[in-house]
Amino acid sequence: MQNSAGSTKGKVLKILEENRGQSVSGEKLANDIGISRAAIWKAIVSLRNAGYPIVASTNKGYILSEDSDLLSAQGMLPFLDERVYPYGEKNIFAYKILESTNETAKQKAFEGAEAGTIILAEEQSKGKGRLGRTFFSPAGKGLYMSFILRPDFDTTKALRVTAATAVSVCRAIKKVCDIETQIKWVNDIFYDGRKVCGILTEAITNLETGQIDAIIIGIGVNCDVDLTEMPEEIRETAGSLSGVSSRNRLAAEIINELMNILQNFDSEEYPEYMDEYRRRSLVLRKDIRVYKDISTDDFIDAKAVDISNDGGLSVIYSDGRKETLTTGEISIRLK
Numbered sequence: 001m002q003n004s005a006g007s008t009k010g011k012v013l014k015i016l017e018e019n020r021g022q023s024v025s026g027e028k029l030a031n032d033i034g035i036s037r038a039a040i041w042k043a044i045v046s047l048r049n050a051g052y053p054i055v056a057s058t059n060k061g062y063i064l065s066e067d068s069d070l071l072s073a074q075g076m077l078p079f080l081d082e083r084v085y086p087y088g089e090k091n092i093f094a095y096k097i098l099e100s101t102n103e104t105a106k107q108k109a110f111e112g113a114e115a116g117t118i119i120l121a122e123e124q125s126k127g128k129g130r131l132g133r134t135f136f137s138p139a140g141k142g143l144y145m146s147f148i149l150r151p152d153f154d155t156t157k158a159l160r161v162t163a164a165t166a167v168s169v170c171r172a173i174k175k176v177c178d179i180e181t182q183i184k185w186v187n188d189i190f191y192d193g194r195k196v197c198g199i200l201t202e203a204i205t206n207l208e209t210g211q212i213d214a215i216i217i218g219i220g221v222n223c224d225v226d227l228t229e230m231p232e233e234i235r236e237t238a239g240s241l242s243g244v245s246s247r248n249r250l251a252a253e254i255i256n257e258l259m260n261i262l263q264n265f266d267s268e269e270y271p272e273y274m275d276e277y278r279r280r281s282l283v284l285r286k287d288i289r290v291y292k293d294i295s296t297d298d299f300i301d302a303k304a305v306d307i308s309n310d311g312g313l314s315v316i317y318s319d320g321r322k323e324t325l326t327t328g329e330i331s332i333r334l335k
Contacts, residue, residue, distance in 0.1 A: 026061055050070070100218075145251055158203055165199050201218070222240040286304055
């Protein structure tokens with residue numbers, strides 16, 4: 001794990017991130033943190049070994065390159081809104097590689113991690129997608145993040161969490177990249193006709209009460225990925241964002257937007273973010289195919305007619321039957 005809050009390395013990185021592109025003397029670092037110059041040098045070496053581009057300038061000090069974009073608590077912190085995310089860096093954990101940020105987040109949740117805990121990874125070896133699929137997660141080419149919630153509502157509102165996250169991701173991409181994206185029900189973000197982000201929401205429930213102990217929100221965004229490097233089976237549908245100047249900022253803006261929505265999540269009778277979800281919908285009023293069993297290629301033709309405030313997709317089948325789809329075991333495709 002990199003950059004744990006309170007470590008000497010984390011404290012040095014925090015100061016360098018706050019002064020990115022500018023020199024900071026070893027003496028100032030030592031005085032501000034309250035350690036020796038030798039300890040500062042040891043931390044600098046450790047950060048360089050972790051991949052941070054830090055230059056030592058004679059008689060000036062240390063400079064973290066403005067192009068540095070390794071995911072870290074210290075890199076996110078300048079962009080996080082303390083009014084909605086008051087937890088600081090102590091709840092942000094960054095790793096070089098994980099099997100899955102969602103699996104690590106679930107483990108931390110079982111161990112008692114509090115709401116607001118963020119898990120970041122530069123690479124996932126077994127990134128998780130919906131319905132047992134994998135999410136292609138090459139090193140340094142995406143934002144792979146999971147977020148722990150401790151809600152006080154039951155599973156009936158879980159689908160709304162995914163919808164709220166999708167809207168938050170679209171808003172954040174607009175802020176950072178200045179582009180508009182669309183949402184394919186229930187959890188995919190599309191740009192220019194290609195999927196650039198997937199969202200996986202998983203719940204840890206108390207079987208006795210039916211209440212949710214924790215919700216794990218996994219977010220994977222493709223950033224500057226060469227499409228020719230993607231697995232052949234997804235090249236026709238997958239896409240990638242360009243112009244992501246800072247993955248740390250994108251991660252922070254997603255959290256800011258999501259926390260803003262969650263402030264009134266449980267009490268809001270009419271969730272206004274669902275209007276935006278509908279406006280950004282890629283499937284509304286479109287002919288679709290509904291797959292009730294993803295292990296087969298059997299589907300039913302339908303038209304998507306509405307999205308409820310709870311996030312369900314209302315459809316009319318070709319035989320006239322109506323249904324509101326809510327389960328995560330259903331997959332849809334545009335015809």
